[in-house]
Amino acid sequence: MAEAPLLRLTDVSKRFKGARRGATPVQALDKVSLTLTPGCSLGLVGPDAGGKTTLLRILAGLVEADSGTVEILGNPVAALDRAKVGYMPQGGALYGELSVRQNLELYARLRGLEPDENPERMRTLYRATGLAPFTERAVNRLSGGMRQKLALACAVVAAPPLMLLDEPSVGVDPVSRREIWELATELAGQGSSIVWTTSILEDAGKCDSVLLLHQGRVLYEGAPAGLADCAVDCTYARPLPVEGRRALLQDAFEQPSVISATISGRHLRAVCRGTGAPAGDGWHAAIPTAEDGFSALLDDGVPLPPSALAAAFPQRDLDRDRPAIAAIGLTRHYGAFTAAQDISFTVYPGEIFGLLGPNGAGKSTTFRMLCGLLTPSNGRGTVAGRDLTTARAEAREAMGYMPQKFSLYGDLSVMANLRFVAGAYGLKGNAARDAVDRVTDALELQPFAGAMASLLPLGIKQRLALASAVLHTPPVLFLDEPTSGVDPLIRREFWHHINAIAGRGTAVLVTTHFMDEAENCDRLLLINRSEPIAQGTPEDLKRATRRDGGEQTLEQAFIALIEAQQGDGEVAA
Numbered sequence: 001m002a003e004a005p006l007l008r009l010t011d012v013s014k015r016f017k018g019a020r021r022g023a024t025p026v027q028a029l030d031k032v033s034l035t036l037t038p039g040c041s042l043g044l045v046g047p048d049a050g051g052k053t054t055l056l057r058i059l060a061g062l063v064e065a066d067s068g069t070v071e072i073l074g075n076p077v078a079a080l081d082r083a084k085v086g087y088m089p090q091g092g093a094l095y096g097e098l099s100v101r102q103n104l105e106l107y108a109r110l111r112g113l114e115p116d117e118n119p120e121r122m123r124t125l126y127r128a129t130g131l132a133p134f135t136e137r138a139v140n141r142l143s144g145g146m147r148q149k150l151a152l153a154c155a156v157v158a159a160p161p162l163m164l165l166d167e168p169s170v171g172v173d174p175v176s177r178r179e180i181w182e183l184a185t186e187l188a189g190q191g192s193s194i195v196w197t198t199s200i201l202e203d204a205g206k207c208d209s210v211l212l213l214h215q216g217r218v219l220y221e222g223a224p225a226g227l228a229d230c231a232v233d234c235t236y237a238r239p240l241p242v243e244g245r246r247a248l249l250q251d252a253f254e255q256p257s258v259i260s261a262t263i264s265g266r267h268l269r270a271v272c273r274g275t276g277a278p279a280g281d282g283w284h285a286a287i288p289t290a291e292d293g294f295s296a297l298l299d300d301g302v303p304l305p306p307s308a309l310a311a312a313f314p315q316r317d318l319d320r321d322r323p324a325i326a327a328i329g330l331t332r333h334y335g336a337f338t339a340a341q342d343i344s345f346t347v348y349p350g351e352i353f354g355l356l357g358p359n360g361a362g363k364s365t366t367f368r369m370l371c372g373l374l375t376p377s378n379g380r381g382t383v384a385g386r387d388l389t390t391a392r393a394e395a396r397e398a399m400g401y402m403p404q405k406f407s408l409y410g411d412l413s414v415m416a417n418l419r420f421v422a423g424a425y426g427l428k429g430n431a432a433r434d435a436v437d438r439v440t441d442a443l444e445l446q447p448f449a450g451a452m453a454s455l456l457p458l459g460i461k462q463r464l465a466l467a468s469a470v471l472h473t474p475p476v477l478f479l480d481e482p483t484s485g486v487d488p489l490i491r492r493e494f495w496h497h498i499n500a501i502a503g504r505g506t507a508v509l510v511t512t513h514f515m516d517e518a519e520n521c522d523r524l525l526l527i528n529r530s531e532p533i534a535q536g537t538p539e540d541l542k543r544a545t546r547r548d549g550g551e552q553t554l555e556q557a558f559i560a561l562i563e564a565q566q567g568d569g570e571v572a573a
Contacts, residue, residue: 006162014028036195041194042194043210094147094151104153145172148170148180149176164195177200212297231295234259235270237264261278262492262519294489310504320348327345328344331377332362352502355525357527371401372392383398419436476509528565529565
């Protein structure tokens with residue numbers, strides 16, 4: 001006898017009003033059907049504003065469907081016992097001023113669980129998350145990875161049979177992403193099911209099945225491995241030379257037959273329309289990945305044009321004698337805690353330099369010191385030749401900054417935010433209007449022009465933040481997790497713009513938790529436990545951890561270097 005579904009959706013549709021009066025309504029879901037049996041996991045993937053969060057909120061009983069039926073645990077969703085559903089929204093919905101313990105105990109009581117009556121469950125949560133040493137620390141003082149783990153613990157504190165997790169691994173490093181997945185499966189109750197929305201297809205690949213949503217419709221439903229089959233016979237690769245890698249990537253991006261392109265180790269990969277290889281020498285058929293299948297399914301048939309963002313940047317001299325960015329022994333202490341220790345590196349005009357490291361390693365602290373937002377305890381930094389200790393205002397005028405945390409005005413519309421930022425950068429009249437129109441068109445923000453920034457999907461917020469950073473075409477660009485929360489196609493479009501901007505002579509300093517993105521960087525610095533532990537090209541880092549001459553991915557190198565430093569620290573202790 002077949003096991004009864006834990007949840008069942010049949011022809012579920014949901015439409016929202018347009019952002020402005022008279023605007024076309026948004027069809028968030030269009031006749032979506034699915035079933036999930038006990039003990040199984042479902043990965044919800046799709047592009048920004050594809051309907052993933054709306055579907056999850058309907059399952060949580062927070063939004064009512066316009067039509068169709070929704071059954072949870074054999075009952076209509078209107079009769080849902082919310083104590084039996086663990087819901088983790090985007091961002092976690094934690095109380096920043098409260099401690100770890102206060103947050104977890106609050107959510108326990110909301111789920112009908114008195115912490116004092118079930119101390120074993122609380123101890124299990126603290127142990128599994130690694131938060132036991134930080135129970136009295138305020139949430140707003142935790143790293144991104146620690147916050148995500150706490151938010152997950154709050155969602156599953158009562159071991160519910162159904163767990164609804166909205167982007168639980170967004171903004172965290174590869175090690176923490178692996179830990180969050182293991183944590184979710186460990187903390188799930190007996191026979192619990194997980195619905196996991198994510199923009200990271202590697203995470204979705206760990207689920208039993210995948211559902212791909214686009215414009216509210218199901219484009220794919222099935223095993224994760226089957227997603228790659230959607231790009232069979234249209235995926236190609238070619239060897240990459242040591243020099244000119246980004247130029248070849250840009251050339252592939254802009255070929256009419258190419259849907260997407262990416263650097264993968266020593267090769268350039270491309271997904272094409274039809275079965276013909278891209279123009280140029282050395283291309284051969286390649287085994288497709290889930291991301292390749294994602295790209296093929298979402299292809300709209302429109303070639304990616306040359307970057308309009310980059311076209312507005314002046315062509316700058318590639319002067320190797322004058323670094324555009326220099327960090328010289330940057331150190332930052334918070335009392336007895338050291339957030340960054342003796343960080344040194346240089347970035348030259350036209351170069352993309354990547355800062356890598358786990359959450360809480362010191363990357364954002366280093367960023368903030370170089371942006372003039374944080375005063376170093378020791379050391380100094382320069383931007384565009386201006387010393388941040390003596391000419392901070394002049395240095396900040398020469399940079400564009402996209403922070404890790406969305407920091408624009410949530411109660412203003414997209415257009416109002418862009419106009420405000422343009423004025424702050426000294427753009428006026430026609431120059432301001434042209435700049436706003438340019439970034440709005442290039443990053444496809446027109447449909448959201450009148451929407452309040454606080455109500456935007458996470459990926460659209462990232463586009464708005466990038467648009468704001470490049471309005472004034474600065475000689476130096478700081479991008480702190482620019483693609484956190486956006487889908488694979490948009491990530492590749494972002495990097496199309498970033499590569500093209502660097503090609504105009506702008507220096508780019510970027511942090512990322514996606515190792516495939518880090519392959520775009522000319523050089524990398526890996527930071528862990530506040531200290532630099534490796535620096536060089538992506539190939540240098542892979543070579544440092546390669547064993548027996550085998551091929552090494554950058555993610556494998558990242559994990560190996562982090563684990564080696566942690567092992568050295570334990571031996572020293």
